[in-house]
Amino acid sequence: MTVRRTTLGGHTFEFASLADLLARATPHRSGDVLAGCAAGSAAERVAAQSVLADLPLATFLEEQVVGYDEDDVTRLILDTHDRAAFAPVASLTVGEFRDRLLAWAAAGDEPAISALAPGLTPEMVAAVSKLMRNADLVAVGRRARVVTGFRSTIGLPGRLASRLQPNHPTDDPLGVTASILDGLLHGSGDAVIGINPATDSPAQTVALLELVDAVIQRYGIPTQSCVLAHVTTTLRALERGAPVDLVFQSVAGTQAANRGFGVTLDLLAEARAGALALGRGTVGRDVMYFETGQGSALSADAHRGVDGRPVDQQTLEARAYGVARHFGPLLVNTVVGFIGPEYLYDGKQVLRAGLEDHFCGKLLGLPMGVDVCYTNHAEVDPDDTDALMLLLGAAGCSFVIAVPGSDDVMLHYQSLSFSDVLTARQVLGLRPAPEFEEWLARMDLLGPDGRVRDLPADAPTTRALLAAARP
Structure with a gap:
């Protein structure tokens, strides 16, 4: 395991593993407190996010949070990873990946975002989400097209x-x-x-x-x-x-x-x-x-x-x-x-x-x-x-x-x-x-304005659906 450190406000923060870094960088929630892995302070959370932002995305292909040998989910994720799809962002850090996603979202470049999917691991997307504000999550999410x-x-x-x-x-x-x-x-x-x-x-x-x-x-x-x-x-x-x-x-x-x-x-x-x-x-x-x-x-x-x-x-x-x-x-x-x-x-x-x-x-x-x-x-x-x-x-x-x-x-x-x-x-x-x-x-359930009609209980459509639904 790689220990990562940073100094913030005269205090040195140390993160014992990749899993520890991800946990400390996560916005506060009660489950992580219950699990004993949450950041102990806002300062520690900011320090973890700073270290995470500088972490190369490729790290997640080399270092696991759940071991490869003992977990079939990890094996599934890594064994099916598409390196060709990953190539456009392979050289980026997590922070640079965030910036790239937001730039693509602002430009309306849905194909670029959607094409990444086979090349991203869950840990990569979890990591970048921890660096985003709510508005960032909305802006990028609306540009990822899945049909x-x-x-x-x-x-x-x-x-x-x-x-x-x-x-x-x-x-x-x-x-x-x-x-x-x-x-x-x-x-x-x-x-x-x-x-x-x-x-x-x-x-x-x-x-x-x-x-x-x-x-x-x-x-x-x-x-x-x-x-x-x-x-x-x-x-x-x-x-x-x-x-x-x-x-x-x-x-x-x-x-x-x-x-x-x-x-x-x-x-x-x-x-x-x-x-x-x-x-x-x-x-x-x-x-x-x-x-x-x-x-x-x-x-x-x-x-x-x-x-x-x-x-x-x-x-x-x-x-x-x-x-x-x-x-x-x-x-x-x-x-x-x-x-x-x-x-x-x-x-x-x-x-x-x-x-x-x-x-x-x-x-x-x-x-x-x-x-x-x-x-x-x-x-x-x-x-x-x-x-x-x-x-x-x-x-x-x-x-x-x-x-x-x-x-x-x-x-x-x-x-x-x-x-x-x-x-x-x-x-x-x-x-x-x-x-x-x-x-x-x-079924005459939409009005001319495209809105759902407010049909009375004795309307033909209501009666027909009720008859069909009655066991």
């Missing part, structure tokens, strides 16, 4: 898609379908109609998949369904001939954390192959959906790297994107405030983490979305989520998650509502995915 497709196209400029999340505490079909109807009438659901099941039962998973598929097929809705069961449950559903559009799995940034999730890289590859074999897509063949979140590795006590040293939660989050990238997903989102205040204490930390996650995912070539959310015991409120939602919309976020009334009655946390998505689209001049927008127009 994916299944039945709808995600990530096109000027678009903001949404996941319609119709969760129910008992998976009651009527309750689920009422939420689906509510979301569709609000113009939500173009990214996915995605249900967190109350149980991980294969039979219940199949029943929910068939319920949503019946609605999609009857009215030709250009979207995809997903029941967010464990990948092994989805594999069993595939064996039963269930109508699986997307394979879901939560992933993390270390092999140990993924083991805690009960998942391996080989298992993900098997499930992806099974979904691809069904050939259910119409505009694309991207069949994977991943969720992540800062603090997941720490919460599983799987956050340690070389010599057992803790790795900061944001760097580990970026490494989770290295896992997701390998499988060519349709959707990836961070559930940014879901794990709790032990990891992101208040609205300021949640907002910063959401912008970091979106920036890092987009730079790595992912169709990045965010669940703008919080648990009820965190120091966060709807004003904080409004601010993050609008900043993410400005940053070119691929999609957000929406639930009825902002209140998920099954998972017991606060997210965005369907009307919040409409607000973001209206304020920022954004539109749904193109195929879904055309469907909304065909």
Whole structure:
């Protein structure tokens, strides 16, 4: 390990390893304090950022924060690294890389930024994000273009898609379908109609998949369904001939954390192959959906790297994107405030983490979305989520998650509502995915101004959708 030092204000600061340097340079958050790797003062944080700015990007190809021999995520990242794509920035330091990204963003050079993705490692993008202000993360994130497709196209400029999340505490079909109807009438659901099941039962998973598929097929809705069961449950559903559009799995940034999730890289590859074999897509063949979140590795006590040293939660989050990238997903989102205040204490930390996650995912070539959310015991409120939602919309976020009334009655946390998505689209001049927008127009759900109509309960479209959704 290389020890790095700098002197600031007459005091010498020492950073024992690359992981230590990254952790001390990270903007303050409660999870790193809990892990014992946060900077002890603002002065130490500035000193670490100064050292990090002068660090060559190529260092991350030679020195690991989590060991190559003991971690399959590290091996995946390094073994698939594209040196040709890395070449345009290979000679830069982290600070120079920041300056180059901001110059490209200011010039509107989207191809230059987007082409870097295969040549960047998660640690590189985590490092440069630690040197950026929130506005920098927005400016560069909006210029990183990532487009994916299944039945709808995600990530096109000027678009903001949404996941319609119709969760129910008992998976009651009527309750689920009422939420689906509510979301569709609000113009939500173009990214996915995605249900967190109350149980991980294969039979219940199949029943929910068939319920949503019946609605999609009857009215030709250009979207995809997903029941967010464990990948092994989805594999069993595939064996039963269930109508699986997307394979879901939560992933993390270390092999140990993924083991805690009960998942391996080989298992993900098997499930992806099974979904691809069904050939259910119409505009694309991207069949994977991943969720992540800062603090997941720490919460599983799987956050340690070389010599057992803790790795900061944001760097580990970026490494989770290295896992997701390998499988060519349709959707990836961070559930940014879901794990709790032990990891992101208040609205300021949640907002910063959401912008970091979106920036890092987009730079790595992912169709990045965010669940703008919080648990009820965190120091966060709807004003904080409004601010993050609008900043993410400005940053070119691929999609957000929406639930009825902002209140998920099954998972017991606060997210965005369907009307919040409409607000973001209206304020920022954004539109749904193109195929879904055309469907909304065909169903007379869009007015001549392009806005979603406020339809009465007895309108023909409302009655038709309700009839289709009724189990």
